[in-house]
Amino acid sequence: MKIDSWIFEAHDDMKHGYKVKDILYHQQSKYQEVVVLETEGYGKALYLDGLLMLTEKHEFFYHDVIVHPAMFVHKNPEYVLIIGGGDGGSLREVLKHKEVKKVDMVEIDEKVVEASKKFFPTLSVEFDNPKANIMFDDGIKFVKETNNKYDIIIVDSSDPIGPAEGLFNEDFYRNAYKSLKEDGIIVSQVESPLFYEKFFKAHFEMNRKIFPIAMPMIGFEPDYPYGMWGYSFLSRKYHPLNDFNEDKVINSDIKTRYYNIEVHKALFAYPNFVRDLIGE
């Protein structure tokens, strides 16, 4: 008998599937269904509530964009907050920056960290770093209650349905703004301008009322719908292009497979339909 097994991320009018060799982990946590699969061509894959979060082969696209542009634009990012990011990829990239003294990570679902520690050794590599402070808590509640002031906040969440829903509303961003130093930056994954267009548009309308600078980044992400993914760069002071000091990248020994100086600029090169969508 030959088993031809596929996993599909299924949407109303589109499906994206990878061939599966093995099911390694399948747990219903308090918050979501957590699944780890061994795929045929992409290494191990993490699915939350049926949506593909990452594959080992392609995760660098997402983690490069959600971390490095803000970290290189900021003059001295010492204190970083990661909300979500239970797979460990964002933490790994943040800790490549030598200025970083402390990273707080607030992940709601301990099962995601558990799965990552067990199955994603290249992602979970920094959980035991003494600079990393891992908390299992609700990120919405955390930014509401904390008095900490961060240089960078990375909102590495799942999609705006399920446990991450509240990470996309105005209260959250107003509280996150208050949790930044005067020159702080927030980066958030914000779905795709080709997918959830209304959400994407509303996100920037909302955040332009809160932040002096609220700009999309548009990057390649082959594991996500249409391969085109959006992130927001929300900044109290630094402009992502005008305040981008290329020498910081040139003088850095950080190795990346996607990000570089030209890619940094390209993330802010918006197709005309994106300009129309966000009204620029």
Added chain:
Amino acid sequence: MKIDSWIFEAHDDMKHGYKVKDILYHQQSKYQEVVVLETEGYGKALYLDGLLMLTEKHEFFYHDVIVHPAMFVHKNPEYVLIIGGGDGGSLREVLKHKEVKKVDMVEIDEKVVEASKKFFPTLSVEFDNPKANIMFDDGIKFVKETNNKYDIIIVDSSDPIGPAEGLFNEDFYRNAYKSLKEDGIIVSQVESPLFYEKFFKAHFEMNRKIFPIAMPMIGFEPDYPYGMWGYSFLSRKYHPLNDFNEDKVINSDIKTRYYNIEVHKALFAYPNFVRDLIGE
């Protein structure tokens, strides 16, 4: 009874599927299986031998990149050759440029043009333009035998398996080079740097021996594998960035949904793994 019908572009380890409302056209031509479907979310879709060529919703990504960067970099593109392009999308974009006096289009498969005329009115719009000269012939044979000298040659082919295979080898590019004026440019679709990596690498190794300038363009293309697509910019004289006169775009009244000055530059912003692949 409710029919839940999907079409999948199926690869060894990956599938990409769209929900289908209706099958509009299904013919085996002399060269390939030509299928037109009405999809649920993407308008009509054209498949050749089971591979998705375009959807009405997303085709602008591909046609913007294969046409406009070269047309704007060239100082005066009057005479253009399109090889393939039977859907009409490249012809439509080329004829938006007012300098163009004549376009020869050499498509091997009359059935593709027939299907486009019937089902893709927004693509087939320029087939009857007096500047357009449509020939049904083999593009490989055409560039071998022609004495014409073109300003721009656009190789808008299907994939390097099936009837388009010979459009990717060295003989073809040497003949195409000879069919250019001294400052001519060729643009070709060359699959994805994430897909057929070896082919992509070999294409640039080969063409750097033929052309003084042989550079990739990397663009978003949500209908194609991973949403990240590659094109080659092969030029006898003009450099795509150093000789790019932004005023030509600023002073143009051509409307595009993807392409603009910033996107032009972003197409040449290579991720590190692409630099490594092509040895730059």
